[in-house]
Amino acid sequence: MSLTPAPAGAVRQGSLRELNLALVLGRIATADRPPSRADLATATGLTRATVSAVVEDLLAGRLVSESDPAPRSGAGRPARGLVLADQGPAGLGLEVNVDYLAVCVVDLVGQVRHRTVHRADLRPVAPADALARLVEMAGAAREDAARHGLTLVGAALAVPGLVDDAGLVRLAPNLGWRDVPVPALLAEHPPLIEQVPGVPALVVDNEANLAALGELHSQPPGPSSFLHISGEVGIGAGIVLDGALFRGVRGWSGEIGHLPVRPDGRPCRCGGQGCLEQYAGQEAIVAAAGLVRAELPADTATARLAELAEAGDADALRALHDAGTALGVAVASVVNLLDLDTVVLGGGYAALAPWLCPPVLAEIGARVLTAAWSPVTVRPSTLGAEAAAVGAAGSVARRIVAQPAGWLARPG
Amino acid sequence: MSLTPAPAGAVRQGSLRELNLALVLGRIATADRPPSRADLATATGLTRATVSAVVEDLLAGRLVSESDPAPRSGAGRPARGLVLADQGPAGLGLEVNVDYLAVCVVDLVGQVRHRTVHRADLRPVAPADALARLVEMAGAAREDAARHGLTLVGAALAVPGLVDDAGLVRLAPNLGWRDVPVPALLAEHPPLIEQVPGVPALVVDNEANLAALGELHSQPPGPSSFLHISGEVGIGAGIVLDGALFRGVRGWSGEIGHLPVRPDGRPCRCGGQGCLEQYAGQEAIVAAAGLVRAELPADTATARLAELAEAGDADALRALHDAGTALGVAVASVVNLLDLDTVVLGGGYAALAPWLCPPVLAEIGARVLTAAWSPVTVRPSTLGAEAAAVGAAGSVARRIVAQPAGWLARPG
DNA sequence: CGCTATTTGTTCAGCGATTGAATTATTTGC
DNA sequence: GCAAATAATTCAATCGCTGAACAAATAGCG
Structure with a gap:
């Protein structure tokens, strides 16, 4: 979802205003402090007259509101800051x-x-x-x-x-x-x-x-291209490219759980062999740590794992390290392919990030040709549950x- | 490189004409037969008057020219077809x-x-x-x-x-x-x-x-999203998404040659292990087929391989099958990740496609969850050498x- | 052959939106 | 208290699209 206007078809007279409304509003949304009309004019390249007219429309529609005296220095009439409306x-x-x-x-x-x-x-x-x-x-x-x-x-x-x-x-x-x-x-x-x-x-x-x-729209704004991995029972990924979600031809992109990380490995219920899910899925980690899945409700499995790892349990640490290594192989594939510089671990992985990140980074370092020039960041999601x-x-x-x-x- | 106009910044008065010039010209470029001004009006949603004005500009700039009587049926004034200028x-x-x-x-x-x-x-x-x-x-x-x-x-x-x-x-x-x-x-x-x-x-x-x-711009126009693999000494891939090349954050996307297809396999000169290039690169195939690389100039290696395979040479066939299988594992990763429905084999792979495609398709079928609903096409590039x-x-x-x-x- | 229906393309007044300059508004600094 | 500076508005001019009327060119039909 880009913030720059992008008309699909004919550009009619009225589209002009539509596009500039989006342009100005997008600028207000992404600015780190409430911009004045003059700021918007210089930032967008429109004239102050046009910006005033556009802002008037936005104010009338209650999409933005004027914030009280914005902090300024120097002489001149004080600017009125514009912020997105909270209603x-x-x-x-x-x-x-x-x-x-x-x-x-x-x-x-x-x-x-x-x-x-x-x-x-x-x-x-x-x-x-x-x-x-x-x-x-x-x-x-x-x-x-x-x-x-x-x-x-x-x-x-x-x-x-x-x-x-x-x-x-x-x-x-x-x-x-x-x-x-x-x-x-x-x-x-x-x-x-x-x-x-x-x-x-x-x-x-x-x-x-x-x-x-x-994650893309979370505050503070992060990078506009990254891979977000949701590690639950299955493993899914959302691919954000240039500020827009990439959905694939039919909307089925991101099936990272079925990337082959060990092509001759364990059979997967998808029909393939050696899929990532078999090595880094929640069930695989839980089993490798020696826990009995039946005794653990799904929503407490990762919490229990983190608890054990925190306490230094050898089985849990080894299970997490192995899962991280498998995850790292898959992530290395993605980074080699898409040249992303940020990977976000979300879902159940967020809580396990302290133990997963090191092996993932190790695999990236060993397998990504360009990692030497520009490092790849791997970090947990900032959003909590129900992201x-x-x-x-x-x-x-x-x-x-x-x-x-x-x-x-x-x-x- | 999309053909639909997409202004990055301010939409000024003149941008309107700029955008519509691009819109109309793009339509002329992609039409399968020379469209008339009236065709363009209905296709773009602009009025005939606007299209006429836009076309006049394009004609004056010698970007398009009028083709002689376009074949038509029925009554009415005959249309004048518009085509891209060949000068x-x-x-x-x-x-x-x-x-x-x-x-x-x-x-x-x-x-x-x-x-x-x-x-x-x-x-x-x-x-x-x-x-x-x-x-x-x-x-x-x-x-x-x-x-x-x-x-x-x-x-x-x-x-x-x-x-x-x-x-x-x-x-x-x-x-x-x-x-x-x-x-x-x-x-x-x-x-x-x-x-x-x-x-x-x-x-x-x-x-x-x-x-x-x-490949994207070749005639006849193919899909707007696909993976193009250039199999030379190294293996590179170009990723085309929605009619635009995806370059990655720093322009280094497509390093498919270093996707790990056998994580504990042969060491690669990139520092990793088991990279695709070690199993499906030109040198690997040549060696597996029992050919002595020193005796083969680079530009004849694939020709020689194709020759042997054509003649039914068992070593060459096995080498190609193994390479295709490794390639298939990597391609399955890409398809799972990006949900593409077309893979084009280019460079040296184009000539070897008859032997590479079957194992690639087999791996896709086995490893891609969504392949059951919508098949993936694997075909050789239509462009020849120097693509x-x-x-x-x-x-x-x-x-x-x-x-x-x-x-x-x-x-x- | 002439008339009508049909489709293409052009002309033109009208209008919406942007522009740029002039004007007003409001504050700081001397 | 006055000049300088910055913010925002006003307004005539202009650019480009619109819609409708009009001109052009052909096929079908009697």
Whole structure:
């Protein structure tokens, strides 16, 4: 999701204003301090007159507000700083995962204004029932958002599986879902959002993708190209290139869990052999550490591992080192291929990062030709749990920033 | 290099025309038959009046020309078809490789209008001397181009190695180059091109990247996202995503030759272990087939292999099968990661495709989770040798199509 | 042959958005 | 208290798109 305007088709007279609205608003969103109209004029290359006109539209639409006297030095009339409004449009983020449901609301600024998590084992629950429960939570979220002056303009749902363009969940193995028509199931419930031109009412996407988007938009802003790895039962990755999520031809990119790291190794349930998941997936690590999986609820497995590693347990340390090495082989492949300089460990990996990072870095150092000239950073995610839900909500809010014209054109 | 306009900064009054010039010209370039002004209006969403005005500019700048009566059926005034001009701006492509120098000229249409290849072992030649020789060839190319009514507006140089943003060749191992400042060396020679706003005078890029661009712009147009693998002494890949080359954060993407396909395998000169290059590089295949490399000039090694395989030589067939399997493991990683549906085998691999494709496809089928739903195509490159030079020249010519305003604004 | 329907391409007044210069507003420094 | 400096607004001019009317050119039909 680039912040620079990029018209797809004809550039009409009115597109001009649309593009400049996006340009100016994007600048306000990414500035590290509230810019004045004059700042925006020099930053964008537009004239002050144009910026004033554009800002007037944005103020009228309540997308930005004027902040009180901005700190300045020197003579001259003081500038009025412009900031994104903390009221107005907001995004709804939804997440179905193996052991929890999550709902959150993120505003234009990117802040989480509402958050609900419902812990439960979702594997035995029918998809329709899980979604119904989610809608219920979302209803409460909307009411809470309204109390803060926020209007939900779109929703994004994160699922740990493969999703096609139409929102059909083709396969979510760890959840036991197959060919679940999410949009159709959700359409049976009363709509929770106010439709705005240019913002899809519902986007269904892979959990790893949305978590990566969350990382992209987190504060402080990080790099615009990176790999975000979600290490859960399965291992997924979100690839962010130049500030935009790369989804692949059919939206199924990031299947890093099935990169062959030991081509003649253990058979994987995907049909292949020696997939990363067999060596660095949650179950593999737990087993290698000598823990009995049945005694560990999924959401406590990584916590228990971290506990043992912290205490110096030899089995746990070895298991983590081996997993990190396997992960490092896969990451080295990605870095060689895409020339990324940042890798973020998210999901269950975030808590295990202190033990995973060293072997991953070692493999990168040994296997990446260009690592000698420019080092690769490997760090844990800054977002906590439910990162995908936050990323989902943020992706909706970002869309308003990227295409404000739709919101401004609404009748209200 | 997208054909849809995408302004980076301010959208000023004049940008409107710039964007629509690019939009209309891009449409003319990609249409499969010469479109009329009316066709363009419906295709772009602009009014016929605007299209007429835009086309008038393009005709005046000699970027397009009217083709004689286009075949039509039915009543009505006959349309006048519009085609890209076969005169006017053209791109200069240069290539330095291990055993040849190549120069070519490609016009707006994408056709190769001039081509010179100088075969010689470049390893013992100093970079400055190699480039001087290339400039000499380019001078002849420019004169030949001028006779066809073509003006060179930019140059691109393909090098088998890592190039940074400034055009510095950091490392070209098989050529023996290290830290060669190509732009500075070329600046000592008289300029060969006419500077046009928006078109860089010289771009230096990796051979695999430019070969991929050549494939992207080849006729008939193929997919807009694919992986192009150049199998020479080293193995490089160009990644094309949504019609644009993906260069990575520092321009060093595509180092597929060093993907670990056997993490504990043979040591590689990159410092890693079990890199693809050790199993599917030209030297590895030649050695596995029982051929003595010293007796084979580099440019005949693949031809000899193909000959033997054609004749049913067991050693050659086994060597190719093993190489294809290793290649397949790497390709499976890429496809899992990027969800591409097309893989093009270029360079030395093109001639060996009949024997490489089956094992590559077998590995993909076994290791790619999504292959069951949508098959992956693996095919040889349509461009012949010196694909990188052609791609280089084409990338310059394409830039004029993508940003015609610069050419139109020139004083001439 | 002449008329009509049809499609292509051009002309032109109107209009929206940006521009650049002039103007007003507000503060600091002397 | 006044000049300098910076911020923001106002306004006529201009650029380029729009929509509708108009001119051009052909096929079909009687």
